[in-house]
Amino acid sequence: MPEIDTSTSLTPLHPAIESYIPLGRSGLLPALHAAQKVYGWLSEEVAAEIARTFHVPLADVHGVIEFYSLFYNEPIGKRIIRVCTDPACALKDADGLLNHFCSHHGLEPGQTTRDRTLTIEASPCLGLCELAPAALVNDEAETNINLQTDSYDLGRPPSMVYGPIRLLTFNCGDGTTSLAKYGEYAALQKARGMKREDVINEIKASGLVGRGGAAFPTGVKWEGAFKAEGNPKYVVCNADESEPGTFKDRILLLDDPHRTIEGMCIAAYAIGANKGYIYLRGEYPYILPVLENALREARGAGYLNEDFDIEIRLGAGAYICGEETALFESIEGKRGFPRVKPPFPTTHGLFGKPTVINNVETLCNVPLIVSKGAAEYRKIGTEKSPGPKLFCVSGDVAKPGLYEIPFGVTLRELLDMAGGVANKRKLQAVLFGGAAGAFATLDHLDVKMTFEDLRAAGLPLGSGVVMVFDETRDMRDVLKRLGHFFAHESCGKCYPCQMGTQRQKEILDRIAAGKMLEGDLERLQDVGWTMTDASLCGLGQTAASAVLSAIKLWPELFKEEGGRVKDEERGEKKEVRGKKIVAKAKAVKAKVKTQNAKKRTTKTVKSKTPSKKTKSDKSKPGSKKKTARKPAKKR
């Protein structure tokens, strides 16, 4: 064994990770999270000690740290500000916000002040889109940031919930609903009085299909896992919600955690599972205590017990871990590489065992169906798309927020509910279904939002994203951001997506900068079609979806002579997302790479001018978050 530099004391490590040791390799992510809480980052010594403790090969531990954006193998600031630069926030000048923060501290995005008090990063969508522009400051959400008025909300993000029906969101909009207020798990009790098959049949009869994006019939999934050979069986709640524009699960979990937990309990009873997991995205750390408390309450009331209990797992910054098999890998303590399917999760899921994995919103429908009965439930919505549906409305609308409506409402009606396009402007486009979705225009306003009508219109329902762009918006810029998102989030396993997302990004960058090359449109299409047709998982298969829809809708955007857009204004700021800035530098000029491995995360700025240093020093002690980086106040 090589010698290890033990400049870091390992003493506080063990108490922090001890409780995860019995989990074996599956405890790796929790242990890395815990270690990072102690040290702020993951040094070579700490990583080696974790590897030793969990009997995981060193190279594997390194591989895991490298995969997840929220793990750092280089020191970062005590405070870390992650500013979302994805489309909904970009409409609210997220770039300006990021630049403002950065210049105030003399940093570039992705850098850390020399005194290690502060790191500023650009971030993919934080699931706070209706409260844009948004940032995550350590574990807290900072929303509705307004530099002009120097105001913002810090802490629990407010829940803006609307809509003509309030079934799934009955308890949402007024803080966390305690168990006392939620009441007993009546649907679970009802289910437990039924035969397992009958519960499954009820779900099948309800016509419920998954709300996580793939729209697979939930009852059929449950039946598969119920019938599958193998023990134990698992129920997994997919709370990774990372599709840009999506925030519904955040509100459901924060405001009404018991509905999801009850849904999981019913699923567990139906398929005969005795272990459940909630995989919560790493950018929702503020939901963690809420969920933990709800689980405690549910245990106290006996709903969770030795027959069925639930563990929470926190992701660490990887959109791909919302893909079900990548999510399993992540729970198992690995890099989030999607698996080849078949076999499917119902027979070979988590730890290779029969598993039901459902989205939060899907699970929230379950208690409703069981208590009402399928027939009654089907009275909501349409014949082929029964039930209530949540839409995440963001962007240029007067009232962004979460809208619960019955399937069958038209896009126009939904937008009217949301107060129409903001600032009396006209509608240009709606990004429908998320980054992996497609664009709708004025022509689609009267499309009924049901699975069948949307499919006919070529619009994927996806995760219920309705992101609105007014007539003044530059759609090339939107596309560029989507391109950056997918390039940042591709896991890198399969060739079409690993290279295709990168090439797509490069071309979209050129198009946005008005520097299109001859043949770029054909390149973009070939790359897009290849990713769509040949990628291994849903990420690559949909990474060109919005772009290809834009090519159809607005061919003029992809012409060389097409409008140049304020080039320097949006300044090719380099890829600025967290680690990526360095990751890219690495790919381009890996030659400069020294043998010092600590290269992939944020760089520490060697303060160039003393004045900058003073600035960042100022931000350190006591100074409240607000003054720390709001020069508006100081200037």
Added chain:
Amino acid sequence: MAENITLTIDGKQVSVEAGTTLLKAAEQIGVEIPTICFHEATTANALCRICVVEVEGQRLLQPACILKAGADMKVRTRSEKVVRARRTILEMLASTMDLSDAPEILTMMDEYGANADRFPQAERRESEVKDDNPMYIRDYSKCLLCWRCVQVCAEDAQYTYAINFEGRGYETQIGTFFDRPIPETTCVLCGQCVGVCPTGALKPKREYLLEQGVSPAEISVMNTGRKRRAADKRG
């Protein structure tokens, strides 16, 4: 168990044992499907997607190296969609990495009419040669991320776990724990990784030195003289 399955590949009927992949089924009737990541000695991950084929009734192209033949399947191995995907994958590879040591891929590029300069201004994956042990060099500019070396170093053969992945997406690279030089890892210099590497990314040291113009005599001195080359480029 050896139940037979009949399917059609490019219009030709073929009967194969249940469990046979489309790749092997096609081979039986002389239909060649290109592969990159597939290797008999490693677990198939179906990640390069160069072997994709069109299966009637399926929206997406399917990887022939792992998809099992199904009764009455109708498979097209050279449809327009297939050729477009293969050509584009090859063109993207050429714009990403150094293919000079990958003659099979260069041949494929000819076959599919792939243009090596299709993607101008593309960011390439480049890195310097890692020459840190007496057995082999690592030139990740030539790595096409087939995963085989990682696999044979782990459960597919050696259970050594000296190498794994760094980064993700386009920036993925094969690497050691915190980029330690090979002698400081668990590597036992078994050379299995070098054996399965389809490009010149992993190369026996001797071969590399010869290419660099070092004479065989000089090499033998080096090899006998010391365990590790002092003149490590890494410093």
